[in-house]
Amino acid sequence: MHRNEGAYMSYSDISIESLSKKYFSEKDIEDKLNNVVLPFLDKYIEEIYIEGKEDKKIYCEKYVLKNSKANIVISHGFSESLEKYHELIYYFLQEGYSVYAIEHRGHGRSGSLANLQIVDDTQVNVDKFDYYIEDLKKFIDTVVVPESGNKSKFLFAHSMGGGIGALFLERHKGYFDAAILNAPMMQIHTGSYPEFIAKAIANIVVAFGMGNKYVLGHGPFVIDEKLEESATSSKNRYKNYHKFLLDNAKYQRSGASYNWLKNAFEATKEIVENAHKVDIPVMLCQAGRDTFVKSKGQNKFVENAKNCKIKLYPESKHEMYFEKDTISWPYLEDIFSFYREYLV
Template sequence: MSKKKYFMNFGMDEDVVENVKRELGYIKKSGSFTGEKQNKIYYEKYKVKNEKGRVIISHGFSECIEKYLEVIYYFTREGYSIFIMEHRGHGRSGCLGSNATQVHIEDFNYYINDLKKFIDKVVIKKENLFLFAHSMGGTIGTMFIEKYPTYFKKVILTSPMFKIAIGEIPNSIALFFAKLAIISGKENEFIIGNTPYESSYDFISASTLNESRYNYYYREVVSNTKIQRGGGSYRWLYESLKAIKYILNKNNIKNINIPILLFQGSKDELVGVDGGKKFAERCSKCKLIRFENANHDIYSENNNILEVYLDTIFEFLEK
């Protein structure tokens, strides 16, 4: 039984969504800073009084801030200030691909450098600083703490992208083919099977089993061209696979000296479970929690999963 109350059908009742937006609007401030290659990086911050700490949210592939509205609300309600930026090539941080909705990156380290600038210039305070990172954001966050192990006090990884779903192909083989595509001049082309953004309603292929939460995010994205993103480029794939290889290197994992909570869903077909399991086995600071009948977006799942997930997170932060 959950100790706290969460929305049973967030997204189904539009009045609930509007009330959350209104309540968060009182403490919301937005802005931008100059990241790598002079790219403008958009961010939002939600500062609460008498904060227990500050949580940085690192979002996933093709996502934007809107997807984390409910999560932001719960964290602020529990006394944590939230800082969230849209990674380069996502949302209001600009389009970098050959198509307006393509996700592209020249060097995965740019994500890391942007995050460091965000903390140093916007978040500033490093005492009681926590990281909440999902999917691609988990790759960015984990690579960050391997390079800069003193920034965060604790880290929460949800479905981190430690493997990219390309059938049963191992990361090493996928990396070879991605490099081959770049050599063949396909660097800026969509990865096979990836397409530009499409507005068609497709809950069957969604990363959550909760349709009302899917509906909320679908409405937000379809009504705002600035946050619409589709698939990735071969260069993004190549850079991401290199980053995963770096993260899973035992010597780099040894740099981690803070507690990590890693969540996985049994129905996650986007990143699978092998990469996360391998990381948890190699990282003595990591605790792996697996949810049966959960998809990739655990933070948007049905309430029977979401309640346990959030309760576990808040207990972890407050220990």
């Protein structure tokens, strides 16, 4: 594969009917998660805490199969936890891959960020975006690499986690054999405000010592959040996870602080400018109906990375892995086809 060789790509043309025998339908996802997925994952899960930057305890998980094909590392998105990835982890294991996953600082069970004077427990904040990358490197160095041997190591990184993953690939060579960047954060969607205004506001607010305040339009976790405002069009997958959040307050995350936003703007600038440093095969999955990140930054990244192609999902919202069946099933086939190309 060569740079810019066919910007948009497709792997499979398998019928939805045939995929229904392989993947769970959104119609009965709650039942499948409770009675199939979770009992299966419980057989393999090992929970780990590593020491992150500033002595923060960073929660991680691993699911190790005997004689697995390769190891996949998951880097999740903004305000998420690994609880949202149970269905995807199940499919990875069913395909013969061991899974290693990290819960980024300030998310889920990872270290409290109380020293930042967060407004409430659901706010997303961070001292420096670099800490996300350094936590991920610590996890990979101390857990993933020692257990990988000669097996391929693949990255699956979504949204904010895709931005973290891209920066990791730019700064640290030789760790991964291939990567999927799923709707990666390479340019933030700033809504009705032009990006340069949003950046200026973030810089000013942080400079005046109010970086812990919520970004305009953001706020605490909302109990009655609407499907239409979410990152998926799968009603049942959305409702099931939202119900889980309502029952488990420690996983609730919502809006960003200005400090997080300022750091994120700086990170996305670096990601796009240094795309040429990424030299492993990358499939960037782009959502046609994304309202959380913009495609312009993703397109620039693809143009400059050495071995990167876009797979466009025109009807998908931000979370392809969490979408309705007609989107998520072909998407899963695509990512497995991609990974198979780079097995050693």
